[in-house]
Structure formats: C-alpha cells, structure tokens
Amino acid sequence: MPEPSPPHPTVNIRVATRSDAEAMRTVYNNEVENFTTTLDMVPRSLTDQQTWIAARSGAFAAIVAEVDDHVSANDGLVVGFASLSPFKDRPAYSPTVESSIYVARSHTGHGIGRKLMDRLITDARDSGFHSMIARVETSSEASIALHRACGFELVGIEKEVGRKFRRWLDVATLQLML
Secondary structure: OOOOOOOOOEEEEEEOOHHHHHHHHHHHHHHHHHOOOOOOOOOOOHHHHHHHHHOOOHHHOOEEEEEEOOOOOOOOEEEEEEEEEEOOOOHHHOOEEEEEEEEOHHHOOOOHHHHHHHHHHHHHHHOOOOEEEEEEEOOOHHHHHHHHHOOOEEEEEEEEEEEEOOEEEEEEEEEEEO
C-alpha cells in the first residue's frame, strides 16, 4: 500500500512586518541572483528590505505568504510576498496599480502565488483601483499562466527592454480590469 502524501501546508496571507524582512530578502535575492523573474541585478541588504517594507502602507502594504505544515519546523515560515505599487507617477495614472509577486522556488506549485494574487486583487478592488498591470519577463511561463488564470489579459510585449545574464529579455504586459 503506498504511503499517503504529506498534507499540503496551511498558507496564511497577512500584511508584512519588519520581522519578515530577512525571509522576504532571501526569496527576492534568489530571483535577483539566479533568475530573470526580476530585472533587478542588485541584491537587497537587510536594511534595504526593512526600508522597503516601512515605505509601504494602506493599499500599497506588502503582504506575505506564511506556511504552517503542522509536521515540521515550518510553522510561520514566510515563503512568498507580494505588493501593489503606483503604476506611474503622474496623477492621471492613479486609478491603476502594478502588482509584484515572488514565491520561494522550494514552494512553487502549491497555489501560494494564487493566494497572494487573489489577495492583491481583492485589496486593489477594495481600495477603489480601476486597473491592475503586471509586467512579466516572457520566459516566466508559470507567472504568465498565473496571471491569465486570475483574469489578466496580455496587452503587449516590450521587446528586448532588459539585459541580464548576457541575454536580451522581453517583458509581457498583462492587465486586469477591476
């Protein structure tokens, strides 16, 4: 008789606090240093991450995904984070926000990105925003699929707008009308 599969961890989505900075930084810096998920090329220091969290509030507060697997020492482990940001500086763009989501590679494929996205969409709607934009490097098929599953539509491809790891990168722009 096959062994039962381990239970999926319980995922709690909550507003990020200063104490989450190290876990968030670890997730983000892995993407900066090893992947094209972000076109950022400079890892964040702990102070940078703490400052980033402190600068976010209200509709723009960062949120984290915290897992509790009831089996190991993973209770309260932050494995992902997300945020909304102003889309552009000019006042006419204020009804539109841009989303960002990062999930630890060790925890992808468990619906954590979807939980973070669902919360971002709810927060954006509750805050009265009209439109949500996501900019995703085109080789990130899982991220594009997540956005499409959440109702985002592809509205354009920016060709060779970034360069990382000695290659040109295209960025897909996806939009959700709230």
